[in-house]
Amino acid sequence: RKEVEQDPGPFNVPEGATVAFNCTYSNSASQSFFWYRQDCRKEPKLLMSVYSSGNEDGRFTAQLNRASQYISLLIRDSKLSDSATYLCVVTIYNFNKFYFGSGTKLNVKP
């Protein structure tokens, strides 16, 4: 079983739509969580960290559900420029391990 799993998509949504992705992780010892964004043929860039209490950054909201072992990313009022692949990252601090998901592709259409 993979450490981190994501629905590869693609999620095709119109501009202005709200879209949400989940990322499940298998190791209950996982401690820190992040969302990275990767544009086509570019490098990944940190989008936001995911805090236990949930956090928001403009149109983006990240949440953590430890009981069900998943994190989520919600994007409101989607823009064309949000089209990208969204990678989740799960870390296990005590074992100095981190794992990237294979990403969820989002296409925002006019």
Place this chain on the structure above:
Amino acid sequence: DTAVSQTPKYLVTQMGNDKSIKCEQNLGHDTMYWYKQDSKKFLKIMFSYNNKELIINETVPNRFSPKSPDKAHLNLHINSLELGDSAVYFCASSQGGSVTDTQYFGPGTRLTVL
């Protein structure tokens, strides 16, 4: 003002050759990483160095050898290239050696082995 740079950006070579990819960061970070991203977009950590010392060494064929001459540079040498080595290789850096530190990625090196 490039933060993390890699050379070359594209590398096309024959099976059996030996090649190197170079990475430099000007962020003053202590830790650098090499990742491989395959055709399915799965990003897998290969190595990590903290202040020139190897701290992460995942299961990677020993044809791959990282070298860190100083903490601003981490190069990757690959011997006897195979078809399966074709991928995008990303270098990254972070301030400290913790897995929770934000990582800053280079633009990637697209390696094609023919």
